[in-house]
Amino acid sequence: DLSIQLSPRPSPRASPPVVPSLARDRAEDLQAESRAMTRAAAATVYTPELLASRYGSQPFQVAMRAAEVLSKLGAFGLKLLLDQQRGESSSSAKRRARAVELRTVLTRLGPTFVKIGQGLSTRPDLCPTEYLEELSELQDSLPTFPDEEAFACVERELGFPLDSMYSAMSPSPIAAASLGQVYKARLKYSEQLVAVKVQRPGIEDAIGRDFYLLRGLGFLINKYVDIITTDAVALIDEFARRVFQELNYVQEGQNARRFKKLYADKQDILVPDIFWDYTSAKVLTMEWIEGVKLNQQAAIEGQGLKVLDLVNIGIQCSLRQLLEYGYFHADPHPGNILATPEGKLAFLDFGMMSETPEDARVAIIGHVVHMVNRDYEAMARDYYALDFLKPEVDVSPIVPALKNFFDDALDSTVSELNFKTIVDGLGAVLYQYPFNVPAYYALILRSLTVLEGLALYADPNFKVLAASYPYFAKRLLTDPNPYLRDALIELLFKDEKFRWNRLENLLVQGRQDREFVAKDALQPVLKLLLGPDGENLRVLVVKEAVRVTEAITFGTLIDSYNAAPEFLKPLISNGNPAGPFKISDVEREQMLELRDTVLRIWGLLRSSDTFDPSLLQPIVQVLQEREARVFGSRIAGGVSQRLAARLLQQLLRIPPAPVPGSS
Numbered sequence: 078d079l080s081i082q083l084s085p086r087p088s089p090r091a092s093p094p095v096v097p098s099l100a101r102d103r104a105e106d107l108q109a110e111s112r113a114m115t116r117a118a119a120a121t122v123y124t125p126e127l128l129a130s131r132y133g134s135q136p137f138q139v140a141m142r143a144a145e146v147l148s149k150l151g152a153f154g155l156k157l158l159l160d161q162q163r164g165e166s167s168s169s170a171k172r173r174a175r176a177v178e179l180r181t182v183l184t185r186l187g188p189t190f191v192k193i194g195q196g197l198s199t200r201p202d203l204c205p206t207e208y209l210e211e212l213s214e215l216q217d218s219l220p221t222f223p224d225e226e227a228f229a230c231v232e233r234e235l236g237f238p239l240d241s242m243y244s245a246m247s248p249s250p251i252a253a254a255s256l257g258q259v260y261k262a263r264l265k266y267s268e269q270l271v272a273v274k275v276q277r278p279g280i281e282d283a284i285g286r287d288f289y290l291l292r293g294l295g296f297l298i299n300k301y302v303d304i305i306t307t308d309a310v311a312l313i314d315e316f317a318r319r320v321f322q323e324l325n326y327v328q329e330g331q332n333a334r335r336f337k338k339l340y341a342d343k344q345d346i347l348v349p350d351i352f353w354d355y356t357s358a359k360v361l362t363m364e365w366i367e368g369v370k371l372n373q374q375a376a377i378e379g380q381g382l383k384v385l386d387l388v389n390i391g392i393q394c395s396l397r398q399l400l401e402y403g404y405f406h407a408d409p410h411p412g413n414i415l416a417t418p419e420g421k422l423a424f425l426d427f428g429m430m431s432e433t434p435e436d437a438r439v440a441i442i443g444h445v446v447h448m449v450n451r452d453y454e455a456m457a458r459d460y461y462a463l464d465f466l467k468p469e470v471d472v473s474p475i476v477p478a479l480k481n482f483f484d485d486a487l488d489s490t491v492s493e494l495n496f497k498t499i500v501d502g503l504g505a506v507l508y509q510y511p512f513n514v515p516a517y518y519a520l521i522l523r524s525l526t527v528l529e530g531l532a533l534y535a536d537p538n539f540k541v542l543a544a545s546y547p548y549f550a551k552r553l554l555t556d557p558n559p560y561l562r563d564a565l566i567e568l569l570f571k572d573e574k575f576r577w578n579r580l581e582n583l584l585v586q587g588r589q590d591r592e593f594v595a596k597d598a599l600q601p602v603l604k605l606l607l608g609p610d611g612e613n614l615r616v617l618v619v620k621e622a623v624r625v626t627e628a629i630t631f632g633t634l635i636d637s638y639n640a641a642p643e644f645l646k647p648l649i650s651n652g653n654p655a656g657p658f659k660i661s662d663v664e665r666e667q668m669l670e671l672r673d674t675v676l677r678i679w680g681l682l683r684s685s686d687t688f689d690p691s692l693l694q695p696i697v698q699v700l701q702e703r704e705a706r707v708f709g710s711r712i713a714g715g716v717s718q719r720l721a722a723r724l725l726q727q728l729l730r731i732p733p734a735p736v737p738g739s740s
Contacts, residue, residue, distance in 0.1 A: 109353035113327050116234065117358035120328075121281060123321035125292060125314060132289040143290050146190075149182050169207060176211035183215065188255035188280060189287035189320075191215060195408070196316050198523070205508060206501050213410075213523070221253045227260070227275040234357040242355060244268065256280055256323060256428070261365060264352070270365035271352060274326065281324055288317040307513050319407075323428035326361035332427035333363065339402050340424075345390045347423040366423045368415030377416045388532040389544050390422045395528065396548045399521045400442065403433035407520045410527060433517045437463055441518075448499075453479040465512050478506045500526055625675055632672035635665065 121127070132139055157175060160166045183194040197204055198212035227250075228239055235242065244265040250258035257276040264271055295309035302309075322328055330351040337348035347366065355362035369376040371391075374384050391414065398405030406413070407429040415423040433441075440462040447456040456479055457472035466472065482502040500522050507514060525541055532539040638646065 106353070110331075113330065113353040113356045116356075117325055117327035120325040120358040121285075121321055123288075123314075123318045128285055128289040128292065132286050135286075139286060139290065142286055146186060146287070146290060149186060153179060153182050172205055172207040173211070176208040179208065180211050180215050183212075187283065187287075188277070189284045189291075191255045192320055193291075193316065206504055209504065213527075221250050221258050222277055224249060226278050227258065230275050230278065231273065231360050234360045235355060241265065243271075243273070246273070257359075262362075264355070264362075271355070271362050272349070272365050273355075274361040274363070276324065276326065276359040281321075284320060284324070288313065288320075291317075319429055325358050327356060327358055329426075329428045330356050330361055330363070332430045335404065336406065336424065336427055336430070339404060340394055340397060343394070345421055346394055347417060347421040349423070349425070366415055366417065366425065368417040368423050370411055371414045371416055371422075372411035380416070380418050382416055382420050384416075385532055385536055385539065386420070387416050387422055388528050388539070391528045392525065392541060392544050393548050394422065395521065395524045396545060398524075399433055400438045403435060403438055403517075405431060405433070405517075405521060406524065407431040431517045431520050433521070437515070437517065448483060451480075451483065453483070460512070463518065464515055465507075465518075470511060475506065475510055478509065482506065624671065628668040628671040629675065631665075631668050635669065 153175075156178070157166070160171055160175070165171045180194060183190040194212045194215040198209055198215065204212070228246075231242075232239055239246070242265060243262040246262040247260050251261050251272075252259040255277075257274055257280070260273045260275065262271050262273045263269065291313050292310060295313045298309040330353065333348060333351055337350070340346050341348045349364035349366050352362040352364075369380065371377070371384075371387060377384055377387070395405070406424060406427070408426060413424065413426045415425065417423050440459055444456060444459040444463065447453075447459060453476045454472075457475045460466045460472065460475075461468060482505070506512075529539065529541040532541070
């Protein structure tokens, strides 16, 4: 509630610019953004030299903070050393207890260490699984700072009295984090509700001093701690650069605008707009979004929404972030994702963003393909392309570790795998070997793991990989990269044992996607199938057409035989107790299973809201082409040969051996 009504002051200064509407003219919007950038021109940009110049001349303050940090972290490190001497360091229960202690220590040390703990929660190359899980729960649960200081900061940064900009404001923050706190307010010129984010006083100085200390510690780690193979100083510099960018709220506003342009083109994604005339380096004013945090399942369902539908939206958006544009939200915890009453997914807090290099996007899909096909040598070599390993590192010792884990994990279909299981398994391998996991990879894994965790509360059987199939199918239809297209075909269809299960999962998940229309997808599929680059797919389709025709034909005959009267069965089977067909029990079971799966898929297509007779029109158009007639002849020839071979097998079958004692 906005219980504080701001009254005009006796002698107010000039009023802020009045903006006619949210959907402003583009030129005017750019001018407002330029003015905001001017206000933020003095915002600090992180460099190691900056830290040295600022804090190298403050020995007393630095020494006091160093004593506080070292006493708390030193006590924790001593406990780890004692655990190692007692032989308890390998105990999962002991590591879990120590991880809880570390989370408490980092919270007490303040904002810098809260941020560092959150960053470590995404680094499987640095932390064991127990630490990753505990640190991922680290929250910015810090005390608020006085409202008077926040309001004074807004006036100082924007240059106008508070009552000339906002007609009302919440009496206290509606959210507080390590770097700032948020108020709900109403713009005076339009009466529109907004969120006003105000930076914590003195936060830049406190964070800068901490990173100055940590860089010194990083040099010591690089020199004396052999167990940590990652360059600690480079890691600290990378993280400090991100945190200092987060301190510039104009940069955060620009991040939000870019994210909105790339991903809010979908009707299910909502990104708040930025009010540049009310934004500076330390104050951010953005559109107020009504919604419920994604981890509040009861509240979401109380609005008539389904958590799983929202999670599916989030998964599709995360995959687009990772594999299409490479620009993604780097802090995707549940508090930063809201479910709106209209069923949209709203993203908040764009202070920390990251990017995936284009080469890495292709390499990631190739890595998934190699995992599915159990090609562990290729999987290990992928770590060069992903920049996980330096070229001089030998990957041969890594192959057995990958094989030991994934041979067990992949016993079921890939779509049935728990994503967290895969992440934990990879994390165990990464932790044991000299990996340096790029931030983009660790952060997107965290994003998908968070979404899967939210879904599992609503449905313990939810599988994030199965929900990813609609996205992969769309990429298969549209991506011009031949390697990527072939990799996706391999991922979705080349596993003979599971390809129909994947197609069924694709249709089940696709029906939950509002943009999944079978008619629109069919013609591009056929064009790809009959095009110059479609030979690999044509080989698969011919093979599957033969298998499916055989399964349906023999399945129908087996059903007819089973439905026949008992007195006719010996005549039909010519006295063979196993039945009229010369196939093993295992082969019969596989045929019937395939036949039933295909019939279920056909049922899914027919029951789809988008199914109608015009669905066949693209087929008719494409089949008129010469390539289609040639392809059809290949299928007909393959089916004819297979059925002829089966018929010959039945005619030349060995008569059953006589039963002992019979006449």
